[in-house]
Amino acid sequence: MMSTIHSPQSTYSISDLSKEFDITTRSIRFYEDQGLIKPKRRGQTRIYSLKDRVRLKLILRGKRLGFSLAETRRLFELYDADKSSSTQLQTMLDLVNEKKTALQQQMDDIKVVLMELNSAEQQCKAALADNLLKKKS
């Protein structure tokens, strides 16, 4: 089941993906269970497409940003949704704006925390230097 080619592959086994993204096969099956990916089957073996791979990447990025699987699925659903339904589009616009606001807030938070971490780093280094001096005297 393991594939060896590494360049522009168009299907993947579950272990291909689990290795590439360093997650367990259990997680990948769980995401399927939750409706986030829908691999084809050959017999009962799962065959993952490029689209599935992209989605996995998006799922993991979402997780790093604190999105729940349900939120990510919702985004996928809207993205796939009927483009001729104006109410669907409006729902999507609303959700997109909500996410944008949240992410802006998160960016601001991160900037503040990064500054504080830098300050903490400086204090640590100063204290370390100070300790050294006192040992010498």
Place this chain on the structure above:
Amino acid sequence: MMSTIHSPQSTYSISDLSKEFDITTRSIRFYEDQGLIKPKRRGQTRIYSLKDRVRLKLILRGKRLGFSLAETRRLFELYDADKSSSTQLQTMLDLVNEKKTALQQQMDDIKVVLMELNSAEQQCKAALADNLLKKKS
């Protein structure tokens, strides 16, 4: 127990804080349980100091950034730790750098997602406009 003064207060009741930060008293007590804050007591009633309030704010910001309560506690512990212990300081430096790296990565993630969301927004708007045109014709 409710305090009415709003400017430079130096102690707070649990409901003061729960209102200010819009969290339940249950959560606040839970954070104490997990060793993140240590309010004084008057009788069995909790009295929160300015320091406790600051910590609450830090806990919540940590949560927004995906820090677990255990991680946040670890940072608090190190921050309070013995400044003359060079190994403690080194541990802190390591942790700080780890966090910095993670947050940088998160920033990059956010920037990418924001761009994608903006693109999605444009596509939505275009599709909506298109729908309108087709209705008219």
Place this chain on the structure above:
DNA sequence: CACAAACTTTACCTTTACGTAAACTTCATA
């Protein structure tokens, strides 16, 4: 004094995101 509002502890319940184990099938290869 009584009674309501705010506080307390204890303890069990819930959701999310998997981990872990059991028991089974498929397939390549020695």
Place this chain on the structure above:
DNA sequence: TATGAAGTTTACGTAAAGGTAAAGTTTGTG
């Protein structure tokens, strides 16, 4: 052919972060 690697389903377990309910105390105010 048998054995081992990779795959599958089913099902129960777990940790984190609280929610919720019960049952009791404290306090201040009419």
